[in-house]
Amino acid sequence: MSTFNEEICVPIRSDADIVVARQKGRALAVQLGFSGSDPTVIAAAISEVARNIVNHAKQGEIVLTGVHESSRLGIQVVARDEGPGIANIEQAMQYGYSSGKGMGVGLPGAKWLMDAFDIKSQIGKGTRVTMQKWVR
């Protein structure tokens, strides 16, 4: 899998940046050829992972890129922060489990919305969520 456009990097420092990140994600998705409800679905996934940064790490960034693998095109969304990290990822990925600030829908919800989802976290170092969706 390789990237082919310039990275779009959106710094996330407040809830207003969540809106900026998902709008840029939607625009890139449309540009890449996503249609129907897919741009909205991608925007919703970006919104969830960006909110996760605001709620738990205070600040971080969302990096959006176009990707291709063999003959298919897709979008990659990376959400990274240098926040406190997640002690129990399995628990954090359980639908309905919340550490107190949200509904416990964000991370598992984003996973459902995208085609691929990977989360890595280190206590005291931060969290990195990488997800992809392919043009159908």
Next chain:
Amino acid sequence: MHVPILKQGDYLIATIQSVLSDADLLQLRDDLADRVGQFRSRGVIIDVTVLDVIDSFPTRTLRGVAHMLRLRGANTVIVGIQPDVAFAMVQLGLTLEGVGTALDLEEGLAFLNAKTKRAGGVVARTGGTAPSSLSKSPPDARTRRGNRPLQ
């Protein structure tokens, strides 16, 4: 972005004008709680037509607004959820359980008229017939909630 709240008889109508941040949504919640008391409103319509995404936070906030306003004596109906937005909500497993929803402003008004059983609203739809019809809630197809197929 501030959301204007218009008074229309016994109802308040909040039409969201642009994409909202989480903080804007909380402001709308607080504004509505104040205005319902100020104008002694019986119903509130929140028009979310322009919202590009309704993910977990807006869903939780809208649900909270509706339940809070119910405690203040007003019914709330959310109108204008777009097909793609509804699709993403379903995929996220989000529901607006216990909250009235309608297709658009017109349906939202019909929903509130049925809910609050305002004589004017009911008479208008039953053609001003016998008063006994006032006590019945009209089984009008236009007041169905939340069971509309996605387009």
